[in-house]
Structure formats: structure tokens, C-alpha cells
Amino acid sequence: MDAAWDVSVFSRLNIEWEWVCAQNGNAQRVRGWLVGAGVLDAAEAPEDLGALLDVLEERSRREGHPFSDVWLGLLLQRAGEGEELAARVVVQAMLPAAVRMAARSVRTGEEFSEIYQVVAAALWQAVRSYPAQRAAWQVARHLRLEMWHHTSRDLKREFASSGAPLDERMAAGLTADCDPVAEAHAGLLEAAAAEAGLVGGVDRARGELVELLVWALDQKVLTRDAAAAIADHYREDGPDDRTAARTAGMSPAAVRQRRSRAVRQLRDAAPRWAVAA
Structure with missing residues (x-):
């Protein structure tokens, strides 16, 4: 199976996102949360949900985590209160990181689709259980960390049941001040480079x-x-x-x-x- 083309669960999430954006009222709800909290001015907040997320991501790239912490924290707090739409917006924002993490977690002989399912589930779990009030700094980084914790735990369980070992370097040293994607990637890349x-x-x-x-x-x-x-x-x-x-x-x-x-x-x-x- 080709990792470059078979991203089934992530493709489905992207297709679903188009449907979420098209639903009446969704953009207005998210826009209302952001404008009401002072994250965006009404004049700069598009009335289309996809465009609204684009604005948030573009400003986050310019201003860094001080801005992304605010809007991600707001939506995660809403998600923690049971707002599925807020959780879905954060999942979409974090989807590129999940795709990269999934692609770098696949080992020889594994099914890409199974790994992708594990990472997608880990992303949802990280979003729904995120302690927004206690962890309000570098939110995107901590979300990736939580996603990797869930992913490594579940992959380790899968390897244990199949008798194949999980490389401990991928799960070791994942503290709050490290980047889990970089840690996992470096270990995988070193091994792959040596093999090649x-x-x-x-x-x-x-x-x-x-x-x-x-x-x-x-x-x-x-x-x-x-x-x-x-x-x-x-x-x-x-x-x-x-x-x-x-x-x-x-x-x-x-x-x-x-x-x-x-x-x-x-x-x-x-x-x-x-x-x-």
C-alpha cells in the first residue's frame, strides 16, 4: 500500500470538513466564539468556516504561539464543555501534524491504514481530553505531545500483541519541552538512513x-x-x-x-x- 496516496482516514476527515463548513450556522457559531472572546475583530473574521480557519492559521504563522495559544485554548475549552464543533475545528487545524506523525510511524510490513487509524484516534483523544485551563501555553506543541503519547502507547500495545518490538527511542524522552514529532522522526530517519x-x-x-x-x-x-x-x-x-x-x-x-x-x-x-x- 502506498503511503503517498492511501491516506484514507485523513482523506475522509478532509471530506467531512468540507461538509462541516457547508452546514448552516457552523461558521457563525465559531466566529461568534472568537469575536466574542476578542481573538479576532469582526472585520477580520470571515463568515465562511474554512476561510476563518485559514485566517487563524495564517496569523499563527506570523505571530507564533502567543496567538495560536489564545484561539486553540478557547476552542479546546469549548470542546471540554462538550462542543463537538469546537473539537472538530481543532482536529482540522492539527490534521497536517497528524498526517506527518502517521507517515513517520510506519515500519516495514505494517499496514498504513492501521497506523493512520491509530494516529487519527489519538488526535481526537488528545483534543477531547486536553486540560485547556492548566496547559494554556504552547498549546499546539502540547497537543502534538499528547497525540504522540496516545499513539506510542497504542502502537506499543499493537507491537506487543504481534511479537514485533516497538523502537523505544520513539517513546523515550518525550518531556514537555521537547517536540514529539521531531523525536519520533529523528529515530525513524536514522534507522532508515542506516538501512539504506x-x-x-x-x-x-x-x-x-x-x-x-x-x-x-x-x-x-x-x-x-x-x-x-x-x-x-x-x-x-x-x-x-x-x-x-x-x-x-x-x-x-x-x-x-x-x-x-x-x-x-x-x-x-x-x-x-x-x-x-
Whole structure:
């Protein structure tokens, strides 16, 4: 099953969101909560629910967690009081993080759909049980943390029943001042890079390149040799073309040609990577 295309439970949530946005009164209710609490001015609050969430997310990107804490906290408090619409808005806002967490939690031999179901359920549980009054700072980060706690617990239970171990690095060290997505991702990426023979670490921009190459290998966009050629060329202590050519028994021109061909293949696959990421 292809993780880049089969995101069934998340696709259903997105389809459902369109239906929620189309229902009479939903936008007015959420808009009323936000304007009434002073989160948004009436003039800047759209009367369409999808557009309203877009405004909240765009301001959150500009202003950071001091703004997102306010509107997420307000909606989570409403959700805690039984307002399903408030919970649904927060779930939609956190859906991209859930998709990334799910994609990075899949291991060889597992069904993507099963992992996605676990993460989606963890997201709902984190939203519905969030202590909005006690944890009002860096709300999005704490939601991700709670989502990862629920996900790791349930995945660990699944692995225990199947006899396959869950990598403890994914669940270890998840304190309030760490990012659970980054912790889980780093452990998975290091293991995947080692298995693929991609050396040079996974820190910062290097990690983004390695993640792309691991995905390209999994999707058979690149061969192992082609991926290694790119990984070696772009690492700090990587060999120059002459050294790489001697190691591979090729001419420097052939090494450059192979690398250029691999880069073109990656560029052609970029739309699929964007969906998977």
C-alpha cells in the first residue's frame, strides 16, 4: 500500500470538513466564539468556516504561539464543555501534524491504514481530553505531545500483541519541552538512513535531504546507487567527483551524469513527495 496516496482516514476527515463548513450556522457559531472572546475583530473574521480557519492559521504563522495559544485554548475549552464543533475545528487545524506523525510511524510490513487509524484516534483523544485551563501555553506543541503519547502507547500495545518490538527511542524522552514529532522522526530517519546505506547524519537540512532520499528509495524512484551518489555529494565531508569515480570504477563525467539523472528523477517525483510529506 502506498503511503503517498492511501491516506484514507485523513482523506475522509478532509471530506467531512468540507461538509462541516457547508452546514448552516457552523461558521457563525465559531466566529461568534472568537469575536466574542476578542481573538479576532469582526472585520477580520470571515463568515465562511474554512476561510476563518485559514485566517487563524495564517496569523499563527506570523505571530507564533502567543496567538495560536489564545484561539486553540478557547476552542479546546469549548470542546471540554462538550462542543463537538469546537473539537472538530481543532482536529482540522492539527490534521497536517497528524498526517506527518502517521507517515513517520510506519515500519516495514505494517499496514498504513492501521497506523493512520491509530494516529487519527489519538488526535481526537488528545483534543477531547486536553486540560485547556492548566496547559494554556504552547498549546499546539502540547497537543502534538499528547497525540504522540496516545499513539506510542497504542502502537506499543499493537507491537506487543504481534511479537514485533516497538523502537523505544520513539517513546523515550518525550518531556514537555521537547517536540514529539521531531523525536519520533529523528529515530525513524536514522534507522532508515542506516538501512539504506546513506551516511552523514540527519541533522537540520541534511535530514531533509536524507528523508527525501529514503522516500525515493521506498517508492523506487531511485536506485540505492543513485541515492547514495546524491547523499555523498551533498554531505560536508563527501568525496569529490574524482574520488567517487575511482571508488565506483567510473569516469568523473559518468558520476556527474548519474547524479544529474537522479536529481531529474527526484524533481519529476516532487508532486508525490509533497503529498507524502
